[in-house]
Amino acid sequence: MSSQLALAVRDSSTMLRRNLLHARRYPSLTLNLLLTPVMLLLLFVYVFGGAMSGGLGRSAYVTYLVPGILMMTIGSTVIGTAVSMATDMTEGIVARFRTMAIHRGSVLFGRVAGSVLQSVASVVLVGAVGVAIGFRSHDASALEWLAAFGLLVLVALALTWIAVGMGLGSPSAEAASNAAMPLILLPMISSAFVPLHSMPGWFQPIAQYQPFTPAIETLRGLLLGTHIGNNWWIALLWCAALTVLGYRWSRAQFDRDPK
Amino acid sequence: MTGLAIAANGLRKSYGDKTVLNGVDLAVPTGTVFALLGPNGAGKTTAVKILSTLIRPDAGQVSVGGHDLATAPQKVRAAIGVTGQFSAVDGLITGTENMLLMADLHHLPKAEGHRVAADLLARFDLTEAAGKPASTYSGGMKRRLDIAMTLVGNPRIIFLDEPTTGLDPRSRHGMWQIIRQLVADGTTVFLTTQYLEEADELADRIAVLHDGVIAAEGTAEELKRLVPGGHVRLRFTDPAAYRSAAAALAEAARDDDALALSVPSDGSQRALRSVLDRLDGAGVEADELTVHTPDLDDVFFALTGAPAVPAQPTATDTAAKAPAEENAR
Numbered sequence: 001m002s003s004q005l006a007l008a009v010r011d012s013s014t015m016l017r018r019n020l021l022h023a024r025r026y027p028s029l030t031l032n033l034l035l036t037p038v039m040l041l042l043l044f045v046y047v048f049g050g051a052m053s054g055g056l057g058r059s060a061y062v063t064y065l066v067p068g069i070l071m072m073t074i075g076s077t078v079i080g081t082a083v084s085m086a087t088d089m090t091e092g093i094v095a096r097f098r099t100m101a102i103h104r105g106s107v108l109f110g111r112v113a114g115s116v117l118q119s120v121a122s123v124v125l126v127g128a129v130g131v132a133i134g135f136r137s138h139d140a141s142a143l144e145w146l147a148a149f150g151l152l153v154l155v156a157l158a159l160t161w162i163a164v165g166m167g168l169g170s171p172s173a174e175a176a177s178n179a180a181m182p183l184i185l186l187p188m189i190s191s192a193f194v195p196l197h198s199m200p201g202w203f204q205p206i207a208q209y210q211p212f213t214p215a216i217e218t219l220r221g222l223l224l225g226t227h228i229g230n231n232w233w234i235a236l237l238w239c240a241a242l243t244v245l246g247y248r249w250s251r252a253q254f255d256r257d258p259k
Numbered sequence: 260m261t262g263l264a265i266a267a268n269g270l271r272k273s274y275g276d277k278t279v280l281n282g283v284d285l286a287v288p289t290g291t292v293f294a295l296l297g298p299n300g301a302g303k304t305t306a307v308k309i310l311s312t313l314i315r316p317d318a319g320q321v322s323v324g325g326h327d328l329a330t331a332p333q334k335v336r337a338a339i340g341v342t343g344q345f346s347a348v349d350g351l352i353t354g355t356e357n358m359l360l361m362a363d364l365h366h367l368p369k370a371e372g373h374r375v376a377a378d379l380l381a382r383f384d385l386t387e388a389a390g391k392p393a394s395t396y397s398g399g400m401k402r403r404l405d406i407a408m409t410l411v412g413n414p415r416i417i418f419l420d421e422p423t424t425g426l427d428p429r430s431r432h433g434m435w436q437i438i439r440q441l442v443a444d445g446t447t448v449f450l451t452t453q454y455l456e457e458a459d460e461l462a463d464r465i466a467v468l469h470d471g472v473i474a475a476e477g478t479a480e481e482l483k484r485l486v487p488g489g490h491v492r493l494r495f496t497d498p499a500a501y502r503s504a505a506a507a508l509a510e511a512a513r514d515d516d517a518l519a520l521s522v523p524s525d526g527s528q529r530a531l532r533s534v535l536d537r538l539d540g541a542g543v544e545a546d547e548l549t550v551h552t553p554d555l556d557d558v559f560f561a562l563t564g565a566p567a568v569p570a571q572p573t574a575t576d577t578a579a580k581a582p583a584e585e586n587a588r
């Protein structure tokens with residue numbers, strides 16, 4: 001059993017190295033995915049900011065926006081994960097891996113580890129843009145920063161597994177990119193840009209309980225000291241559920257005979 | 260041990276209601292080269308995919324390297340190397356990186372991995388291109404890298420699905436050389452090919468897959484004995500000479516379009532002289548004369564029922580019909 005674990009770790013880290021090599025060799029793929037969140041951040045702050053912020057003032061609105069934009073950055077990064085997973089499956093290299101005596105899940109584990117690392121790097125880059133245009137945390141303690149980081153990693157893990165499942169289920173890179181679209185659209189209808197109470201009443205429950213809003217509200221609470229309430233455990237529940245679901249779905253698809 | 264590297268019994272596989280393999284039996288002795296022939300769509304790739312653990316058969320028992328495919332697929336995988344019909348290289352990374360990826364997955368120590376990678380790249384004439392992304396390689400270079408990757412880890416049994424398709428003649432001979440060398444080292448090779456000459460050159464035993472079953476199996480010599488003897492082919496440029504020759508050699512098969520006759524013959528001196536004498540008697544001289552002894556092509560066509568000149572008659576038919584329809588309107 002422990003030798004199985006050693007095999008899993010060893011082969012998964014080989015697969016991770018391969019994925020990181022891809023990311024390093026073709027950084028434009030990763031950076032392109034960051035364009036959407038960064039553009040939206042700048043657009044909302046400098047163009048729509050006056051109308052959207054409800055008289056908050058620019059720097060307060062930047063501060064309100066950044067946590068949501070960071071969550072959206074993860075959604076955007078994992079679209080790339082779905083696309084590269086689908087690309088991998090259409091090429092022969094994964095068929096080769098399947099005929100080798102390597103740990104069966106390592107192709108997926110390596111991909112997931114790479115995608116989580118990439119999400120963290122992306123969040124740091126976009127976060128830096130946020131700080132550059134005026135984002136400041138409100139006296140967050142070291143523990144709160146750590147919790148914020150942990151939350152971002154958990155969200156990245158959950159969305160990555162879902163994206164991997166989407167990639168495995170798509171016949172082509174284009175199909176994977178379309179299938180993963182909701183991961184960047186969902187934040188648009190969350191509390192990322194405007195507070196829930198400013199939305200139409202019938203829509204509020206949808207926005208409130210979809211996966212992004214509780215995660216964004218928890219992140220805001222940790223960094224800005226706003227009220228977290230029950231958001232933290234709803235967020236964790238979503239993360240756990242999506243991770244388990246995405247993992248099961250991915251494994252089932254990967255273990256099926258290839259077409 | 261049975262002395263068999265690959266043993267398959269009653270292998271079946273269908274896709275939907277299309278039966279691809281309908282009870283295939285295979286026996287490949289350790290250390291030999293086995294060639295699987297068959298027309299496009301016969302199921303060669305399907306057979307390789309099953310034997311190499313990529314897909315599961317619907318029925319049948321398979322043991323590879325002494326391990327049961329159904330109960331010990333990981334042990335089978337540890338014994339084999341596979342080069343599929345379609346490229347299985349990572350195009351985004353370089354040739355060397357592809358090789359090192361294989362070395363890592365075979366858990367070779369770092370230094371040994373680098374040595375094996377460099378050796379194999381050199382053996383497959385890829386040293387110069389080793390630092391370039393594999394997506395920039397030509398088809399033949401990708402194919403060579405593909406096979407080099409398969410050899411990392413020194414597998415005892417190797418599956419090669421059309422290993423030389425797309426290679427130029429020099430690379431093809433190089434590949435044959437490498438396959439012979441592998442066999443000399445005791446490796447078992449299971450290959451599929453469209454080039455019957457290749458099977459003739461390399462394989463100890465050849466099987467022809469047709470309609471989901473093995474239509475014939477044996478050495479190249481054994482298979483050649485299955486088809487009727489060869490023929491003498493005569494070609495003319497003058498239609499009149501062609502007609503007189505056809506009259507003199509009534510048993511010949513005629514190809515009126517090409518002005519060519521094909522006279523059944525065992526290729527012996529006596530048979531040849533008789534043909535020439537009869538041509539002299541008719542006062543005609545052929546512009547070209549070739550003697551055909553039966554080769555694997557004949558075996559292949561005889562067993563799989565594929566016509567020597569496929570599709571041509573239908574093409575002329577439709578061409579001839581089209582103007583007639585025009586007139587009818």
Ligand SMILES: Nc1ncnc2c1ncn2[C@@H]1O[C@H](COP(=O)(O)OP(=O)(O)OP(=O)(O)O)[C@@H](O)[C@H]1O
Pocket residue numbers: 258259274279297298299300301302303304305306344
């Ligand atoms: N995943 C699949 N789904 C449905 N049909 C399939 C699938 N894979 C193969 N087939 C069918 O099975 C038959 C055998 O295919 P296979 O690729 O094994 O032939 P082959 O002998 O390798 O042909 P070729 O010489 O063209 O490579 C074909 O008719 C093909 O259409």
Ligand SMILES: [Mg+2]
Pocket residue numbers: 303304305344420
């Ligand atoms: Mg094939």
